[in-house]
Amino acid sequence: MGERNTLGRRDTLGRRDTLGRRDTLGRRDIVRAALTIVESDGVKSLTMRKLAADLGVAVTAIYWHIGNRDALLDALIEEEMAGWNAIRPTGSSSQARIVSFARVLRKRLLARRNIVEMVSERGLIFDIFIPTYEVLAGEFLSAGLDESQAALAVRTIQHHVVGAVVLQRRVEGHPQGRAASSVASKTVSKTVSKSEELGEFPDEASVVTKLALAIPTEKVFEYSTKLLVASLLAN
Amino acid sequence: MGERNTLGRRDTLGRRDTLGRRDTLGRRDIVRAALTIVESDGVKSLTMRKLAADLGVAVTAIYWHIGNRDALLDALIEEEMAGWNAIRPTGSSSQARIVSFARVLRKRLLARRNIVEMVSERGLIFDIFIPTYEVLAGEFLSAGLDESQAALAVRTIQHHVVGAVVLQRRVEGHPQGRAASSVASKTVSKTVSKSEELGEFPDEASVVTKLALAIPTEKVFEYSTKLLVASLLAN
DNA sequence: ACCTGAACACCGTTCAAGT
DNA sequence: ACCTGAACACCGTTCAAGT
Numbered sequence: 001m002g003e004r005n006t007l008g009r010r011d012t013l014g015r016r017d018t019l020g021r022r023d024t025l026g027r028r029d030i031v032r033a034a035l036t037i038v039e040s041d042g043v044k045s046l047t048m049r050k051l052a053a054d055l056g057v058a059v060t061a062i063y064w065h066i067g068n069r070d071a072l073l074d075a076l077i078e079e080e081m082a083g084w085n086a087i088r089p090t091g092s093s094s095q096a097r098i099v100s101f102a103r104v105l106r107k108r109l110l111a112r113r114n115i116v117e118m119v120s121e122r123g124l125i126f127d128i129f130i131p132t133y134e135v136l137a138g139e140f141l142s143a144g145l146d147e148s149q150a151a152l153a154v155r156t157i158q159h160h161v162v163g164a165v166v167l168q169r170r171v172e173g174h175p176q177g178r179a180a181s182s183v184a185s186k187t188v189s190k191t192v193s194k195s196e197e198l199g200e201f202p203d204e205a206s207v208v209t210k211l212a213l214a215i216p217t218e219k220v221f222e223y224s225t226k227l228l229v230a231s232l233l234a235n
Numbered sequence: 236m237g238e239r240n241t242l243g244r245r246d247t248l249g250r251r252d253t254l255g256r257r258d259t260l261g262r263r264d265i266v267r268a269a270l271t272i273v274e275s276d277g278v279k280s281l282t283m284r285k286l287a288a289d290l291g292v293a294v295t296a297i298y299w300h301i302g303n304r305d306a307l308l309d310a311l312i313e314e315e316m317a318g319w320n321a322i323r324p325t326g327s328s329s330q331a332r333i334v335s336f337a338r339v340l341r342k343r344l345l346a347r348r349n350i351v352e353m354v355s356e357r358g359l360i361f362d363i364f365i366p367t368y369e370v371l372a373g374e375f376l377s378a379g380l381d382e383s384q385a386a387l388a389v390r391t392i393q394h395h396v397v398g399a400v401v402l403q404r405r406v407e408g409h410p411q412g413r414a415a416s417s418v419a420s421k422t423v424s425k426t427v428s429k430s431e432e433l434g435e436f437p438d439e440a441s442v443v444t445k446l447a448l449a450i451p452t453e454k455v456f457e458y459s460t461k462l463l464v465a466s467l468l469a470n
Numbered sequence: 471a472c473c474t475g476a477a478c479a480c481c482g483t484t485c486a487a488g489t
Numbered sequence: 490a491c492c493t494g495a496a497c498a499c500c501g502t503t504c505a506a507g508t
Contacts, residue, residue: 024472048501058474060503065472069501120405130444137443147439151446156459159452163398166405170355204382208372209365211386217394224391228459231466259491283482293493295484300491304482 025057027065031075035115038076043118048072077124080115086131094143098229101136102161105129106221109165120166129158143233153232160228164221171217260292262300266310270350273311278353283307312359315350321366329378333464336371337396340364341456344400352404360401364393378468388467395463399456406452 033054037046048069052059066072087108089101109116109128119125133154140150268289272281283304287294301307322343324336344351344363354360368389375385 047499049499059501060475061473063502123406125402125405133444133447134440137440137447141439141443147443148446150443151450152455152458154443154447155450155455156462158447159399159402159455159459160395163402164394166401167360167394167398170360170401171358204376205369205372208376208382208385208389209368211383212368212372212389212393215386215390220387220390220394223387224394224463227391227466228463231462282480284480294482295494296492298483 025055025061025065027075029055030062030065030072031079034072035076035079038114038118039112040114042114043073043121046072073118073122076115077119077122080119081124081128084128084131086135088135089139094139095229095233098136098139098157098233099225101132101139102157102225102229103222105132105161106165109162110168113165113169116165117169120169125162125166126158129162140232145233156228156232160225164217168217260290260296260300262310264290265297265300265307266314269307270311270314273349273353274347275349277349278308278356281307308353308357311350312354312357315354316359316363319363319366321370323370324374329374330464330468333371333374333392333468334460336367336374337392337460337464338457340367340396341400344397345403348400348404351400355401355404360397361393364397375467380468391463391467395460399452403452 030051034046034051037051037054046069048059048062051072052062055062062072066075087101087104089097089104091097091100116125116128119128136154136157137150140153141147145153265286269281269286272286272289281304283294283297286307287297290297297307301310322336322339324332324339326332326335351360351363354363371389371392372385375388376382380388
């Protein structure tokens with residue numbers, strides 16, 4: 001499978017003719033072109049045939065260099081991972097710095113949503129967080145947590161931020177959830193009438209439901225992040 | 236597109252011959268068979284051709300009843316949604332009941348992971364939570380929160396649980412993350428040496444990193460849920 | 471060493487045709 | 490009204506063949 005190009009790693013990427021056009025195809029040309037497609041149109045749009053067309057070669061040329069589509073995705077992820085470095089949070093208090101850290105990381109991830117989607121589909125979404133383990137651990141340690149507390153705190157932030165991003169990715173794009181339409185609204189009214197029958201909870205409950213549905217995900221993230229960080233620090 | 240079977244909704248599902256075999260194909264037969272495939276093998280395995288083979292009909296018969304693959308997925312989701320009812324949490328204190336609620340919901344969602352994956356791919360993952368809005372809102376209200384606080388609290392729990400499930404789905408199955416292998420470990424050691432260069436944080440930071448990587452996601456969920464609920468209730 | 475073209479087994483979808 | 494068969498345009502992948 002991968003034995004073809006293990007020696008030939010000298011990567012002919014730079015070899016170009018007098019006009020600057022690519023002379024012979026290189027592994028990096030392929031990865032670059034593939035990343036471009038994923039960035040703009042998502043993983044699903046990355047077909048071997050489209051990629052070949054973009055590069056102006058036959059499909060089979062890609063197979064020679066990369067192996068197959070799976071290996072191509074691996075290559076994309078390796079390339080992507082290399083570009084992720086640690087985030088340096090800003091702020092005076094530990095609290096403020098960790099919250100800002102979470103905010104910045106979330107923004108970065110959302111900025112590359114299509115790539116993140118690809119990474120996440122391969123089960124490697126956690127790994128993108130690893131470069132920042134040290135800096136976050138340092139923050140919690142200097143805030144007075146012991147090592148095992150800090151470890152749990154780091155993982156908690158990781159889950160919180162990455163979970164939020166993956167979730168967001170799945171909510172957007174689609175008609176902003178059917179929160180107020182068809183299936184969902186049917187379910188809501190069904191639940192409302194059921195709890196009214198049972199008379200277990202006050203009528204305010206359905207008021208809360210309506211309020212809750214109107215809260216933008218961004219605000220939920222802000223709120224829960226602050227809460228979480230505050231209680232992580234209050235050991 | 237959908238005008239074919241809008242009147243013919245009498246759904247011939249029950250029509251069977253003397254041996255109990257299906258006589259003529261019905262919409263519900265199709266949905267049921269499709270759900271079975273998704274449950275056991277995931278959405279990707281649900282191809283129109285395989286479904287037709289399972290049902291013992293030509294592919295085009297499905298198109299007559301359903302429309303196309305997209306409409307089929309819609310039908311599956313509608314069926315699935317109808318089966319989701321509210322969760323009744325157990326426990327004496329509000330704290331304990333809300334935590335148990337989160338735990339149970341997570342378990343339920345993980346038990347139907349392939350279906351949840353499908354729902355989530357269609358951007359409807361939030362809606363599966365809606366039947367439980369009322370009961371959760373009631374808990375927070377009777378714990379003393381006002382309506383807008385309760386609304387935020389409900390959404391926070393929703394994000395927390397659903398985010399955790401979606402995340403989990405993306406981490407498992409794959410070689411349990413490359414947390415200790417190839418790409419990731421390279422990144423870790425790079426980060427370690429970098430922070431050593433900078434000398435910004437104590438050496439214990441990398442100890443924390445190792446500890447953090449070893450924590451199972453289940454434990455992270457337990458820990459962060461308790462923290463979150465506790466601080467949501469301490470208004 | 472590097473690339474092409476033809477071919478295979480799979481998709482989703484459409485359409486004319488049967489009963 | 491309900492279902493079939495053939496066909497089309499797409500996939501990923503393999504392989505013999507060219508230079």
